[in-house]
């Protein structure tokens with residue numbers, strides 16, 4: 570069996586790559602380890618930034634792949650209970666960001682890809698990559714009933730996340746890993762409770778908290794906690810008490826908690842994002858701490874660049890394949906910096922030692938009072954980097 574691109578993984582990165590390739594008339598096969606139901610239900614990010622919306626627009630795909638509602642770009646900061654609104658509006662024309670939960674995007678990308686005749690194989694076991702530095706790499710796997718299969722291709726798109734097989738296949742010493750642990754834990758809670766008017770980030774001496782919409786009647790909450798805390802130490806009553814205190818909203822309406830976990834805030838970048846004919850896309854190449862909502866958007870950025878590079882290559886021009894890694898990494902570090910800045914500012918402004926706390930509060934105050942600072946923030950929120958590829 571043979572195709573142009575084998576895509577490993579059917580998360581946001583893999584389904585974006587596959588949909589854009591298919592839309593360009595380029596053959597590909599997607600191999601996903603899990604079942605369709607499992608992938609379609611996985612909940613995570615919730616904002617598709619302005620740049621990513623306009624990217625889908627430029628492919629003529631917005632209506633088919635984006636769900637949710639347009640986002641007015643207003644973010645609420647609540648500092649010791651005092652509300653400050655910041656807008657991501659940069660005055661540019663074109664469609665705004667969208668509040669579109671990740672699973673809705675993945676479901677719609679999957680439906681679009683299949684409607685366009687795409688080849689998507691779930692429950693692919695024991696995926697392995699071979700001859701990546703040769704002219705025709707091969708990918709082997711086993712179907713759900715155990716039958717071994719081999720696919721020969723021109724390119725492999727490694728979209729299988731941080732624990733996938735793609736990056737692991739690259740020999741030691743080829744990639745440099747830049748890892749950072751922020752030393753912060755977040756309890757994340759998903760509940761059937763009314764969403765906030767605007768995505769809300771709250772700073773208080775009790776620690777950071779946030780409240781994000783996840784559809785018309787669901788919310789996701791974040792509570793800063795020790796990185797090694799036990800989720801069992803957070804029964805429902807404690808969760809709602811802590812949220813009411815830290816959000817400065819004694820009347821916050823609670824609801825049934827449907828999911829709860831604790832994770833460490835960490836960041837990771839692999840350089841380069843290419844090895845021979847393997848191209849890493851999304852979390853397979855980089856993890857960005859969740860503050861700032863850039864993880865899924867970075868995956869969409871990579872996917873767009875990769876799909877366009879393959880399209881050029883099929884027409885005989887390999888330039889964009891050669892510059893893929895450097896262009897992606899420029900954007901990756903820009904967003905890592907944004908996420909790190911926002912993470913430090915919002916946590917230090919709460920419970921850090923007094924000197925750092927006052928520095929962080931000065932940074933926040935600048936955001937609310939200086940149009941130049943607010944403009945720089947808006948540029949990072951939208952992803953419309955004037956020096957980038959927008």
Ligand code: APR
Pocket residue numbers: 577578579580581582583600601602603608613614671693696728729730731732733734735850851852853863864865866868
């Ligand atoms: N073989 C096949 N598929 C695999 C393998 C493997 N060996 N290992 C992992 N996968 C699949 C996973 O089951 C998953 O469906 O690859 C997919 C990777 O998806 P994500 O981890 O969501 O990674 P990505 O698509 O890059 O996500 C980008 O969305 O969920 C957020 O935090 C994520 O912000 C990031 C963004």
